[in-house]
Amino acid sequence: MQVPLATLERVHELRNQIDQHNYHYYVLDDPLIPDSEFDRLLSELQELEACYPELITPDSPTQRVGAQPLEYFAEVLHKVPMLSLSNALNDQELEDFDRRVRERLEVAFPIIYAAEPKLDGLAVNLRYESGVLVQGATRGDGITGEDVTQNVRTIPSIPLRLMGSGWPEVLEVRGEVYMPTAGFRKLNLDALAKGEKTFANPRNAAAGSLRQLDSRITTQRPLEFVCYGFGELSGGDLASTHSAAVHKVAAWGMPISPELQSVAGLSGCRRYFDAINERRFELDYEIDGVVFKVDSLQHQRSLGTLSRAPRWAVARKFPPQEEATRLLGIDIQVGRTGAITPVARLEPVSVAGVTVTNATLHNADEIRRKDIRVGDRVIVRRAGDVIPQVVRVVPQDSGTREPEFVMPSHCPECQSELIRDGDGVVLRCSGGLFCPAQRKEAIKHFASRRALDIEGLGDKLVDQLVDKGLVESPADLYLKLNPELLAGLERMGPKSAKNLCDAIEKSKTTTLARFLYALGIREVGESTAHSLAGFFGNLQALTTAERETLLQVPDIGPIVADHLYTFFRQQHNQEVLDDLLAAGISWKEVDQPEAKQTLLAGKTLVLTGTLSRPRAEIKEQLQALGAKVSGSVSAKTDYLVVGTDAGSKLDKAQNLGVTVLDESGLEALLRSIGAA
Numbered sequence: 200m201q202v203p204l205a206t207l208e209r210v211h212e213l214r215n216q217i218d219q220h221n222y223h224y225y226v227l228d229d230p231l232i233p234d235s236e237f238d239r240l241l242s243e244l245q246e247l248e249a250c251y252p253e254l255i256t257p258d259s260p261t262q263r264v265g266a267q268p269l270e271y272f273a274e275v276l277h278k279v280p281m282l283s284l285s286n287a288l289n290d291q292e293l294e295d296f297d298r299r300v301r302e303r304l305e306v307a308f309p310i311i312y313a314a315e316p317k318l319d320g321l322a323v324n325l326r327y328e329s330g331v332l333v334q335g336a337t338r339g340d341g342i343t344g345e346d347v348t349q350n351v352r353t354i355p356s357i358p359l360r361l362m363g364s365g366w367p368e369v370l371e372v373r374g375e376v377y378m379p380t381a382g383f384r385k386l387n388l389d390a391l392a393k394g395e396k397t398f399a400n401p402r403n404a405a406a407g408s409l410r411q412l413d414s415r416i417t418t419q420r421p422l423e424f425v426c427y428g429f430g431e432l433s434g435g436d437l438a439s440t441h442s443a444a445v446h447k448v449a450a451w452g453m454p455i456s457p458e459l460q461s462v463a464g465l466s467g468c469r470r471y472f473d474a475i476n477e478r479r480f481e482l483d484y485e486i487d488g489v490v491f492k493v494d495s496l497q498h499q500r501s502l503g504t505l506s507r508a509p510r511w512a513v514a515r516k517f518p519p520q521e522e523a524t525r526l527l528g529i530d531i532q533v534g535r536t537g538a539i540t541p542v543a544r545l546e547p548v549s550v551a552g553v554t555v556t557n558a559t560l561h562n563a564d565e566i567r568r569k570d571i572r573v574g575d576r577v578i579v580r581r582a583g584d585v586i587p588q589v590v591r592v593v594p595q596d597s598g599t600r601e602p603e604f605v606m607p608s609h610c611p612e613c614q615s616e617l618i619r620d621g622d623g624v625v626l627r628c629s630g631g632l633f634c635p636a637q638r639k640e641a642i643k644h645f646a647s648r649r650a651l652d653i654e655g656l657g658d659k660l661v662d663q664l665v666d667k668g669l670v671e672s673p674a675d676l677y678l679k680l681n682p683e684l685l686a687g688l689e690r691m692g693p694k695s696a697k698n699l700c701d702a703i704e705k706s707k708t709t710t711l712a713r714f715l716y717a718l719g720i721r722e723v724g725e726s727t728a729h730s731l732a733g734f735f736g737n738l739q740a741l742t743t744a745e746r747e748t749l750l751q752v753p754d755i756g757p758i759v760a761d762h763l764y765t766f767f768r769q770q771h772n773q774e775v776l777d778d779l780l781a782a783g784i785s786w787k788e789v790d791q792p793e794a795k796q797t798l799l800a801g802k803t804l805v806l807t808g809t810l811s812r813p814r815a816e817i818k819e820q821l822q823a824l825g826a827k828v829s830g831s832v833s834a835k836t837d838y839l840v841v842g843t844d845a846g847s848k849l850d851k852a853q854n855l856g857v858t859v860l861d862e863s864g865l866e867a868l869l870r871s872i873g874a875a
């Protein structure tokens with residue numbers, strides 16, 4: 200069939216527009232048009248290509264969606280080998296590297312280095328011919344890799360063809376495919392929910408996703424790419440320094456690290472390393488160090504390569520986050536709501552500079568799945584400020600192992616029966632506030648900073664108070680304690696006893712939302728507590744509310760409504776409430792209008808789709824409440840507000856686990872904080 204000229208032109212125009220929008224959305228993180236409009240452009244192109252299949256080219260933006268599964272990966276020979284990096288594990292080794300570079304080059308002045316984070320993913324080679332992506336390959340052994348073209352095509356930030364002009368005829372771009380931390384967590388949560396195997400870390404998840412024979416699976420995985428180097432280059436040149444070359448391909452639409460910097464000499468390298476190390480856990484992705492490369496490409500050539508690693512580059516690694524140690528025992532911890540968590544007691548081991556003696560084992564299923572037994576050597580991981588975890592067992596050489604761990608049937612603290620939660624995974628102590636462990640946790644929660652904020656009432660002190668029978672409920676803090684009594688406790692002097700009594704007194708003036716949160720009702724976190732306070736305005740209305748009324752509160756579903764309803768109908772809870780009020784806890788019944796300006800402080804919202812009010816108006820309102828309104832969804836987004844015809848932002852938000860609100864949800868949120 201003859202393709203009409205006008206169709207040909209339209210297809211060309213659509214592809215250009217879509218590429219442009221893709222680039223703004225995925226690489227610059229700064230979309231130009233609403234998602235719905237983008238989706239319309241894409242479906243128009245799909246329809247035209249369906250009518251005229253002969254127009255389909257591999258670089259068409261419709262070709263990202265995943266193709267027929269492969270039986271195996273073809274081999275790819277890397278003409279320019281993909282090298283590895285030598286490591287500098289401490290500052291001395293970095294200093295040695297810099298000295299060797301200067302000695303070989305016979306220069307006395309400080310070397311300019313290009314500095315980049317060392318991403319923890321897997322290296323790939325992307326081959327562009329005449330600006331079109333023709334092949335994607337893994338590093339493999341550096342000489343032969345696997346052809347993963349179909350899979351790299353599904354990564355939205357990788358351009359299927361380069362923008363602009365002036366690219367070398369053959370251009371091989373190298374870089375790292377990685378999975379951002381938020382996407383990784385979501386992937387594992389979904390896998391857990393489905394009873395599937397989880398990935399040990401984002402690196403494995405990225406590798407497992409890219410090395411899928413079925414690219415329709417890859418397309419569902421949140422993969423990203425950054426360029427940090429080059430392979431074969433012919434029919435054109437890039438630049439005379441590494442950083443200029445990287446910036447050049449960035450101008451052609453290639454994602455590069457926003458952290459790329461040129462630094463001068465050893466001192467510049469050290470400053471960069473320290474600065475990145477400081478921010479390491481604020482980044483959206485995992486890194487295991489930074490890479491320094493001699494920036495001058497001429498200098499790189501004269502330094503050359505030693506065995507498999509270039510002499511002009513070094514990876515300054517962070518201390519490892521994983522270490523092996525021995526599992527000495529498994530303790531059972533009882534949480535505030537009675538949830539039972541098995542905790543690994545470990546032979547003390549230093550992980551990234553911190554001594555770890557305990558790590559969470561999550562639940563019995565997890566212990567069984569990982570086949571963890573007392574006495575095993577295990578790998579412990581500690582990343583940022585998260586609780587250390589036991590990742591896996593180190594294969595043992597001897598055949599004799601302890602028997603499988605069996606969960607107790609009764610609470611180790613109060614001997615009440617343990618019962619399975621609704622979802623069957625969590626075990627819970629049925630003792631309620633009869634259980635001293637739950638009692639302690641309830642009081643700790645009540646006094647915590649975001650609840651009634653009683654300064655100086657630390658965990659150890661609460662343990663003592665409960666163990667000695669001095670305090671049984673939060674109300675006892677107000678009714679039974681006095682400076683003389685407190686001064687008699689371990690590690691308490693008259694001065695700190697007096698300070699604590701003052702802090703307890705001060706905590707009596709609070710807000711309804713804090714008070715509700717402090718009660719520790721199941722599933723009632725800070726934001727639910729805010730919604731409840733905003734909706735009911737006073738405690739009486741809430742404690743007497745029927746289930747149906749509770750369900751009217753924004754964000755409250757049947758489960759939370761049930762927890763609330765039951766909580767307020769239990770005699771002993773009612774008594775605690777009465778006691779607390781009698782002790783003098785109070786709050787202002789209405790929000791003060793001047794407080795409104797900060798109600799959404801620190802929250803980031805994104806608006807998408809067609810909304811019933813002008814977007815600018817909503818944006819202004821949100822900003823007046825202290826929120827940030829951003830153009831694109833990222834792991835930092837708190838809420839995505841969707842109108843009709845929402846497009847890819849909704850998918851992205853769902854992938855990242857961002858809370859999605861429709862317009863009535865937004866109104867409800869505003870109402871719940873007293874702003875509507």
Ligand code: IVH
Nearest residue numbers: 282283284315316317318321322427490509
């Ligand atoms: S450059 C010739 N730069 O680290 C140098 N590699 O240990 C070749 N990596 O296989 C690599 N971030 O997977 C370079 N900014 C970065 C990197 C990086 C991560 C990985 C890459 C490579 C491995 C070498």
